[in-house]
Amino acid sequence: MTDQHTILWVSAHPEPQSLTHQLRSDGIAHLQAQGHRVMESDLYAMDWNPVVRAADANIPQDQRFQVAADVRQAYLDHRLPDDIRAEHAKIRDADALIVQFPLWWYGMPAIMKGWFDRLFISGFAFGKDADTGMRLRYEQGPFVGKRGLVLTTLGDRPASIGPRGKSGEITELLHDILHGTFAYTGMSALPPWALPSADFIHEYNDAWHPLRAKLDRLFSETPIAYRPQFTGQYTEEWELVPGIAPGETGLSIHIAE
Structure with a gap:
């Protein structure tokens, strides 16, 4: 019997008949069939507002908007807009966050970036x-x-997101969300699932079967071993101490061997 968990599945694709949406629909149904509770945030269907504005902090229009400080205070004072508070409640309840998007210009679609920003x-x-x-x-x-x-579809050839690929190894390519967002906020970042050459998938099961297997490991797969910050591996300036991976540079040094 699979342990029951609560999962938030956030997706961003403008076409309801896309491969992304079909994988999303089948993925959610598969997780629910295993007994999990799945919450959904289909950002295009929600017409999610991705733009940070002074209204998020509920301050007068003639007052200077100090983004980080004012939004923080609005959060502490319970003055955030309803759409933000509703998504916050989902995140609080979730044991796992699944973020699904097509990779556009080596990043997530603007509507999803704005979901994180707000x-x-x-x-x-x-x-x-x-x-x-x-x-x-x-x-x-x-x-x-x-x-x-992270679940992503992209146009690159499979080898191009490998260790010697022109686009960069997939974990490094997605470093901003895996390390800079998931790990930064305390989450255990799992190795991402990427479907290259997605526009040339002619047999649906070639995409669905690997994704289904990935979802089956959602609560058992070993997370990426990003180094902790407060155990002496980094200086006060957030730089890796000289004794660890001496002479090495690049994003991979922030993953413990």
Whole structure:
């Protein structure tokens, strides 16, 4: 019997008949059939507003908008807009966050970037503990215990996202969300699932079967071993100490062997 978990599946694709949407629909049904509870945020269907504005902080139009500080205060004062609060509730409830999108210009679609911009704010996704002063990020982040998984489709050939590929190895290509968002907020970032040459998939099961197998490992797969920040591996300037991976550079040095 599979342990039951709560999962938030966030997707961004403008075409309901796309491969992305079919994989999303079948993926959610598969997880539900295993007994999991799945919450959904289909950003295009929701007509999600991706733009951070002063209205998010509920401040007067003639007042200077100090984005991080004002939105944080609005969060602490329970003054955030309803759409943000509704998504915050989903994130709080989730044991795992699945983020699904087509890779456009080596990044997520703007509507999904705006979902993170408006939701992952100081006080909620990172910051400092008001009582202890503890920095809430990485292994001390507020989302410790949650898992984060990226599902992406892209046009690159399979080898191009490999270790010697022109586009960069997939974990490094997605470093911003895997390390800079998932790991930064305390989540365990799972190795991403990527479907290259997605426009040339003619047999649906060639995409669905590997994804189904990936979803079956959602709560058992070993996360990427990103280094913790507060155990002496980094300086106060957030640079890897000289004794670890001496002489090496690049994103891969931030993953423990």
